[in-house]
Amino acid sequence: MIIKSAQFITSAVKPDQYPPGDLPELAFAGRSNVGKSSLINTLVNRKKLVKTSSTPGKTQLVNFFQINDEISFVDLPGYGYAKVPRAVKKNWGPMIETYLSKRENLLAVLLLLDIRRTPGTEEHSFTAWLQQYGIRCIPVITKADKLSKNRQMQHRAQIAKALSLKSSDILLFSSKSRQGLDEVWQSIEKVISRNAET
Ligand SMILES: Nc1nc2c(ncn2[C@@H]2O[C@H](COP(=O)(O)OP(=O)(O)OP(=O)(O)O)[C@@H](O)[C@H]2O)c(=O)[nH]1
Numbered sequence: 046m047i048i049k050s051a052q053f054i055t056s057a058v059k060p061d062q063y064p065p066g067d068l069p070e071l072a073f074a075g076r077s078n079v080g081k082s083s084l085i086n087t088l089v090n091r092k093k094l095v096k097t098s099s100t101p102g103k104t105q106l107v108n109f110f111q112i113n114d115e116i117s118f119v120d121l122p123g124y125g126y127a128k129v130p131r132a133v134k135k136n137w138g139p140m141i142e143t144y145l146s147k148r149e150n151l152l153a154v155l156l157l158l159d160i161r162r163t164p165g166t167e168e169h170s171f172t173a174w175l176q177q178y179g180i181r182c183i184p185v186i187t188k189a190d191k192l193s194k195n196r197q198m199q200h201r202a203q204i205a206k207a208l209s210l211k212s213s214d215i216l217l218f219s220s221k222s223r224q225g226l227d228e229v230w231q232s233i234e235k236v237i238s239r240n241a242e243t
Pocket residue numbers: 075076077078079080081082083084096097098099100101102103104105121122123124187188189190191218219220221222
């Protein structure tokens with residue numbers, strides 16, 4: 046994909062604040078601090094399109110971005126971070142679930158997983174929930190640069206096992222080294238072209 050333009054469209058809490066759903070859309074989900082916003086920046090080759098932070102809980106709204114007048118990317122708030130104020134956190138579940146279940150042009154969710162962490166209850170209930178709604182899930186391991194290539198393969202196998210997936214179904218990615226960037230784009234393009242055929 047040649048990136049000609051990438052722009053922030055809007056932030057939303059509820060459906061009447063979403064932009065028109067006339068482009069194929071992909072959403073980025075995962076625990077706080079896993080690297081969702083960084084992945085989007087790396088995909089579009091912009092350092093600061095999306096704000097990132099070493100403090101978890103940076104993204105607190107459903108944020109819409111438009112790439113080339115062709116694709117819509119949605120950066121979701123992360124789940125599972127204790128220090129986000131309870132009042133804010135209470136609204137996240139419904140906000141994310143409403144978005145995922147109501148957005149008709151949503152083609153797939155990229156589920157980001159930290160390479161150093163074995164997926165737990167949150168990931169299980171999230172993948173089960175996606176399946177129930179028939180939403181395609183693309184698992185992506187982030188921060189691969191933190192481990193050697195050998196250890197990357199080992200950790201991917203563990204993560205795959207924990208999620209009952211095949212290792213080869215999970216992409217290894219790093220926004221730091223840009224490892225896996227082409228593969229992530231390929232998955233996105235595959236989902237979009239498959240959708241265009243139907
Ligand atoms: N080493 C390394 N650090 C990364 C990578 N991706 C993200 N980070 C760092 O991890 C921290 C969190 O990144 P974000 O992209 O803001 O994470 P997020 O998932 O959007 O977090 P929330 O918005 O809080 O849910 C930042 O300090 C990033 O620089 C990566 O591939 N490798």
